[in-house]
Amino acid sequence: MKVTVEEDRCCGAGSCVLVAPEVFDQREDDGIVLVLDERPPAERHRAVREAVAVCPTSTISVAEVAR
Known part of the structure; x- marks a missing residue:
């Protein structure tokens, strides 16, 4: 799994944390x-x-990657 975020979409709700x-x-x-x-x-x-599911602005995304 690789986690990425689009910082410009984040509203700072903190749900992910x-x-x-x-x-x-x-x-x-x-x-x-x-x-x-x-x-x-x-x-x-x-x-x-x-965290992806609860993010109110869909800022977080994940991609499945091989280890």
């Missing part, structure tokens, strides 16, 4: 999403997919 704090964080100055781990391990994939 609540669901997957090991993978996402927010910039202090404006709350925009930061990806901490763009290739998270398999045990975090479920949480990342949930």
Whole structure:
């Protein structure tokens, strides 16, 4: 899995951070999403997919990639 975000679409809601704090964080100055781990391990994939689902602006996307 590879995680990408479109920072210009992020509204700073923080839903992703609540669901997957090991993978996402927010910039202090404006709350925009930061990806901490763009290739998270398999045990975090479920949480990342949930973060994608709850993102109010569809900022986060994932692509399945071979390891």
